[in-house]
Amino acid sequence: MSIEVRQLNKNFGAFSALNNVSLDFPTGELVALLGPSGCGKTTLLRIIAGLENPDSGTVLFHGEEATNVHVRERNVGFVFQHYALFRHMTVFDNVAFGLSVRPKETRPTKLEIKKRVHELLELVQLDWLADRYPHQLSGGQRQRIALARALAVEPKVLLLDEPFGALDAKVRKDLRRWLRRLHDELHITSIFVTHDQEEAMEVADRIVVLNKGKIEQIGSPDDIYNNPASPFVYDFIGQVNLFHSRVDHGWAHIGDYKLPAPEFSSVNNQTAIAYVRPHDIELTQENIEGSIPATVSHVSTAGSVLRIELTNKLSDDVIHVELPRSQERSLDLSVGAQVYAKPTTSKVFLQR
Amino acid sequence: MSVLTSTDAVPHQQLQNKEPWVKKSVLPGFGLSFGYSTLYASLLVFIPLAALIVKSFGLPLDQLWDVVSNKRALASYRLTFGASFIGALINLIFGFILAWVLVRYKFPGKRIVDAVVDLPFALPTAVAGIALTALYAPNGWIGQWFALFGIKIAYTWIGVTIALTFIGLPFVVRTVQPVLADLEAEVEEAAASLGASRWQTFTRVLLPALLPSLLTGFALAFARAIGEYGSVVFISGNMPYRTEITPLLIMTKLEQFDYAGAAALGSVMLLFSFILLLLINLLQHWSHKRTGG
Numbered sequence: 001m002s003i004e005v006r007q008l009n010k011n012f013g014a015f016s017a018l019n020n021v022s023l024d025f026p027t028g029e030l031v032a033l034l035g036p037s038g039c040g041k042t043t044l045l046r047i048i049a050g051l052e053n054p055d056s057g058t059v060l061f062h063g064e065e066a067t068n069v070h071v072r073e074r075n076v077g078f079v080f081q082h083y084a085l086f087r088h089m090t091v092f093d094n095v096a097f098g099l100s101v102r103p104k105e106t107r108p109t110k111l112e113i114k115k116r117v118h119e120l121l122e123l124v125q126l127d128w129l130a131d132r133y134p135h136q137l138s139g140g141q142r143q144r145i146a147l148a149r150a151l152a153v154e155p156k157v158l159l160l161d162e163p164f165g166a167l168d169a170k171v172r173k174d175l176r177r178w179l180r181r182l183h184d185e186l187h188i189t190s191i192f193v194t195h196d197q198e199e200a201m202e203v204a205d206r207i208v209v210l211n212k213g214k215i216e217q218i219g220s221p222d223d224i225y226n227n228p229a230s231p232f233v234y235d236f237i238g239q240v241n242l243f244h245s246r247v248d249h250g251w252a253h254i255g256d257y258k259l260p261a262p263e264f265s266s267v268n269n270q271t272a273i274a275y276v277r278p279h280d281i282e283l284t285q286e287n288i289e290g291s292i293p294a295t296v297s298h299v300s301t302a303g304s305v306l307r308i309e310l311t312n313k314l315s316d317d318v319i320h321v322e323l324p325r326s327q328e329r330s331l332d333l334s335v336g337a338q339v340y341a342k343p344t345t346s347k348v349f350l351q352r
Numbered sequence: 353m354s355v356l357t358s359t360d361a362v363p364h365q366q367l368q369n370k371e372p373w374v375k376k377s378v379l380p381g382f383g384l385s386f387g388y389s390t391l392y393a394s395l396l397v398f399i400p401l402a403a404l405i406v407k408s409f410g411l412p413l414d415q416l417w418d419v420v421s422n423k424r425a426l427a428s429y430r431l432t433f434g435a436s437f438i439g440a441l442i443n444l445i446f447g448f449i450l451a452w453v454l455v456r457y458k459f460p461g462k463r464i465v466d467a468v469v470d471l472p473f474a475l476p477t478a479v480a481g482i483a484l485t486a487l488y489a490p491n492g493w494i495g496q497w498f499a500l501f502g503i504k505i506a507y508t509w510i511g512v513t514i515a516l517t518f519i520g521l522p523f524v525v526r527t528v529q530p531v532l533a534d535l536e537a538e539v540e541e542a543a544a545s546l547g548a549s550r551w552q553t554f555t556r557v558l559l560p561a562l563l564p565s566l567l568t569g570f571a572l573a574f575a576r577a578i579g580e581y582g583s584v585v586f587i588s589g590n591m592p593y594r595t596e597i598t599p600l601l602i603m604t605k606l607e608q609f610d611y612a613g614a615a616a617l618g619s620v621m622l623l624f625s626f627i628l629l630l631l632i633n634l635l636q637h638w639s640h641k642r643t644g645g
Binding site: 049050051070071072074075076077078080082084085086087088089097098101102146149150152153 | 536538539541542543544545546547548549552556557560561563
């Protein structure tokens, strides 16, 4: 089922959580709402679920007005960050809850409920935990049960509010891959909220980047990473090096150094910010054309990459560089060593 | 014994033999604090209660039996435990509603209501008794209206129940309040998103979660009511066989210097109270285990 939201506004006192937000969620896609805390992403999700009412604007389910439909009738599956499982019920009863509260006419028989619950528990690979209570499960298991419970009512839409936020790093990575596979199996229209860009990149078909209640960019993960639409998106997605500069006739001047900015060839002396990703910098031992002299101040190895911090004359901030581990052998990267950093790709945004 | 069970039993047996009486704890001072607790509980609770039971055996057995099982004593047990039970039950329901209102809603004067809840703790019970009697007597502010319909409140078992309800009010409110405040709104939202009505959410999600604290509150209010004396003597009228509570009967015996008889009645109350509280505790333990509280 497709979801559309039109001109949504929501204020909490003087704080504007959503500011004229319009969005389409096509059928069967897995969309991530990404943004820093307080950007309105959870509010948007809760309005779609019917757990919150917008001050103005409409929500359409499959083209039909749903703004004033109660959460009970919306037929959405909602997964909470802190699981919100029913503590006094077994895993089985938790998953069966949605079916067993149905009115008599539409309620499946006990046998059907039992069969359905076991199907769902097999789907989340936790069939062996049916008789346990939630407090006997790990965080990852609890969230899978919460998901099974949400799926039990055969929702048209699955909404997940920071579903992996309370889990540790390893479980989180496993679970998000698992969620992706599950979605490929079920093809249910899903929206999930996250502040973790890596998570959004890995799981989602499409990402909606939100900031201060407004949409910054909508696009595929590649699109968002390669063509950030605004300085905010550039900053938020992945690590960046930031240089304050002046753009003049196609060049961004940073002190006595300059970066090419051909898209601004007709711009005359304007302040701008230049961004360079850490992996878009080459390091050499000799001074080559267009490189920045710098000194190694810190080196750390994070898995397959080397993270190097360079002090330099262009800014007070260190320049972050990421290199494959193999470069370690061909370069002298001891602390204090003199190197030359050459940005291969950069992006300049004019400041207004 | 089959081979299977014997292999099962041996490690368990060994475990029991090897396990010390208390597990070692990283927290120091177990010996001191445990010794202190034992001494404290002995001086204040165990020894006086033991003395009570010993004292009651100062009577020959047939006399003892007569004291605790004559018609007047039986009537007083019925009133004491019956009225206490009804009072605790009323507190269970209305204390829960009061706690709900105090936790879930915002309204002017909320803090004042919250403070007033504790008054029955602080007020001398005799004062409460006099106040209630003045209100519910046939010529009192409230009693006069009931008198029109021929209903007497003060000087009947109804009055006793009202007094016992009054003094037990804070218990349920104060035990349920924090638990209710701790319940995440998310759980209710989850139930609603799964299609549960408000009533279903209440009965199947909220109530089971609150059950242990409701039981605790009930047990405390019940226990407090059984021991109540001060407020009841004013409102009950103290008619033997009809509105005489056991604590008053004990008082009467004491005034007649019948210490052994008083102690015997006291022992019976002690026994009943202990059994009832034990049952409630077991019930609580069971419901606690289910929720993993």
